[in-house]
Amino acid sequence: MPHDDDHVPRRRARSVFVDITPLRESPAFAKLWTGTAVAQIGAQVTIVAVGLHVYALTESTLAVSFVALWALGPMILAGFVGGALADTYDRRRVALVTAIVAWVSISVMATIAFLDVSVTWPYYALAAVNAAAATILGATRGAILPRLLSPQLLPAAAALSGITMGLAITVGPAVAGVLVASVGFPWTYLLDAVLFTGAFLGILSLPTLTPDGPRRALGLDSVLESLRFLRHAPNVRATFVWDLIAMILGSPRVVFPAAGALVLGGGPITVGILTAAFAVGALLSGLFSGPLGAVRLQGRAVTLAVAAFGACTALFGVVLLGTGLIVGPGAPGEPVVPAIVLACIALAGTGAADNVSAVFRTTILQTAAPDDVRGRMQGLFYVVVAGGPRIGDLVAGGLATLIALWAPPLIGGILILGIMLVLVRTARGFMRYDAHAPTP
Template identity: 40%
Template sequence: MKELLADVTPLRRSPAFRRLFVGQCLTMVGSQVTQVAVPWQVYSASHSSVALGLVGLAALLPIVVFGIYGGAIADSMDRRRLILITSTGSAAVSVALTVQALVHTDSLWVLYACVTVQAAFFAIDLPTRRALLPRLVAPEDLPAANALLLLVFTVGIVGGPLAASAAVSLGGYGAAYAVDVVCFLLAITFISGLPSVLPEGGGRRADLSSVVEGIRYLKSRPVLWMCYVLDLNSTVLAMPTALFPILAVERFHGGPELAGYLSAALAAGAFLGSMFGGWMPKVRRLGRAALLAVFAWGLSLGALGLAGSLWTAMLLLAVAGYADTVSAVERSSILQHETPDELRGRTSGVLTVVGAGGPRLGDVRAGLVSAAVGPAVAAVSGGVACVLGALALAKAAPEFTRYRMAEPKPAEQGTGGQGAASEQGTASEQGAAAPDSAQAPALADD
């Protein structure tokens, strides 16, 4: 049983990763509270579902626009410094949210502006953190480190609404946003203790040509572009969340609470995948493991359309959530291990866009198909299409299926490896882990 629990080896071996991990925990707590509180305040001020939907649009557009360019910035400067800048900027936005709540401006445009600016900082921050990770841990510890960070994410997704509810009920929206401010300030103190991490080669200027260089590199490496396309295959074709309200009413004869149970089941599966993923760092055939996880995701969500009881549906969604976690961890590890350090920011930026856009497109597909032929067919057809798509991709890029991470050298085991930066010097002085970058589940989710 102990071997199934999350592998905490990276936390033991790397002091720098411990700082990143604690900072990530704090950031996740605060940001999740804000992400829940803002829609509540918007709806409270407007009582409009359209106004509520614009919150998502305000967050999505800057992620798409700044995601790729943010990765280029991460490849142009000290990544520790860039995370401090984005964290400070996000904290300033949270201060603005706190002030507007305390003075009761109730301006939707102020809220939309804050969401947009904070999403832009996030779009730069996320690829920077992903590019930084392989410089803090040994190559063989990447899967375990990714699983631990994904565990933080899933706990935040589950606990964020609860923390937001408590903060709003006790002190109003201002108290909720103040929690985010405090969490960001604490996170900044931990991140400031990280070593300086310049891209190998000193970095290059962040401009359009550097973005194009990163995309061309991805196109030339089947093992890498498969990580992105496989993610899109899973989310665009089989993302089930848009079907939850319809299934709750039409299939299970319930209401919003049943739709909440379905969402919780998917999140619970992702949490279990992170919590009991101690076996994942031992897997060397990462490409094959990711493909098998996508098959499990597609089959589970296809079977969801045939589920006759709520408990069966929840079990299938839990399996899908677990499979999504496995797929995310293995694909992230491949990307981080196989991309040169000087390109990791840009490849991570592409992943940020894919992670943000794929699930939204999947919701559109599910909604349109459900409107045309019903939610059951939408779920079954999506799951089948996902599996068939994964099979076609595996045939198109056999290198991905055959991909195998090398066994760690005996001298590296238990030492943190050459990729683990100490807190006493720069990561470039300590050496860098071999190539590169990552994602969090369609839940990261992403």
């Protein structure tokens, strides 16, 4: 007959895995999470499909880059406006209206694809509308979660959200590639329109969620008020600054195509593997995120996670540098498999570290910001998420052009690691941030 002690290791082993308590404790969160997970896969399908479609129409990589460029401005504007909307009106209604706008944009894209529209501007415009609506929806959803869950469950909720995003980034592009090759672009867009209906599942089940505090008029003053709040909220502000440091200095994705062609070998296949490695790391860190809920010093945890992100980014740079020295100038004849494996391990580490950082940054933002300003803080979060990596792409492209392909990840990673080690010593307030007594 087994003793009680026999079950202790088993309970400890289970505690390592992601905490699904939020799904059990809040049926509203469970439905919202499930619907979002389904919709995110469809969103990743469309992101890849639009790029492939534009390239098929133009045979221009520059034209493909314009998809993101067209969307950047609307996404940033939507981050500010969407946050203000979420702090002014019933958040359930804001989420529902923006979900309808996103679904209509996807449906129209599928329709014009079926009609064989071959000019690119409608696809640019619809992708921008969809990205803006998704930004408002994401900001509103982030402001809703603290109303559905206790503060103690928010880290687990953030980890669950990280799993869905990692799964979407891993599965969505693969599904898009298979569908585009087998059934074409119109049916691929249509799949997203069908999957996106999952988003309505969670939103429709929500109760009325009017923001706390006096009702504010929507306008510039509302946005300026959120910026004034940020000036006097060092912990919330730090979550944005730390993320910007990581994304601006540690975004080497623009070197992936050249690395696959000139250093690691394997061409587009290697690029796909490198891209997937980051997502797989994020997904695995989410699956094994159980212990994160017990961390109290979340500011220190963010800083150490970003430092680990920098170290792994630098390791990717070392792989490129070492492989380049061994292989020599020019394209390698065959894929350099050991180097590709090491590069994937490094990038999986960056994905895992980035996800851990995101769990704690999201939790700090949701618990430390008062409810009446929470939507606008979530909107600013999306502005940072949208803008930081794109600035990072410019920095990485410049370094790669001026020095070499290994320079952006190696130099950027070392800088991130060094800055975080300094901040561990100097940013004492953020290092003392206590999840049991959250302060902005």
